[in-house]
Amino acid sequence: MKVKKVLISQPKPSTDKSPYFDIAEKYQLQLTFRPFIRVEGLDAKEFRLQKINIQDYTAVVFTAKVAIDHFFALCEEFRIIMPETMKYFCISEAVALYLQKYIVYRKRKIFFSTTGKMDGLSAALTKHNKEKYIVPVSDVHSEDLTAVLDERKVNYTKAIMYRTVSNEFTEEEILSYDMLIFFSPAGIVSLLKNAPNFDQGERAIGCFGASTAKAVKDAGLRLDCEAPLPGVPSMTAAFEAFIKENHKAK
Known part of the structure; x- marks a missing residue:
């Protein structure tokens, strides 16, 4: 099947300079940007059920920008003001810099991984192993996020602050596309929830990330396009x- 109509399961790029639009123009493709999933924050009433008091902690570990948003949303709902002594441990510099949206960055104790992975925080966690850590996570998350904390024997609590929810698609809508591109295992779960009798046939499936690729294969689907791989570091490179x-x- 010659691919002409593609569903890309992420929000539409905010700029016209995205490589996706260049590819679409070059090969006369019809692209639709629509996530299979969305993230919702827990409200104060739901969060209280975990019996976690944010003010009991002296350090917080952020593994994504979305975790920062929902952490501070709950703090606002509980009317909690972060003390200047709070320590912030972030999975990357980009995530750390995102903190500027909520705190005065230069006046805080902020540490970030230079590898973009939790293991890059090992030295900082060892140095500050007397802190009491809170780790905001989604209702569905990988245990890899806390493996380094376990190794360093730090005192931490995982706090579910947001959840992944399926967006609604009709089976007819899904089957109208020649290719589907996914960016998380939750997207595959949503696909099968919306189309329980999904028959891939000649329809192409692309994905980004090893965990998403595993979810595609575990669902018994054929993976036709994958990134990152040697020579194809981005989804747009693999897609093109x-x-x-x-x-x-022919």
């Missing part, structure tokens, strides 16, 4: 390479 070959085929 796939479309180029697809349009060559």
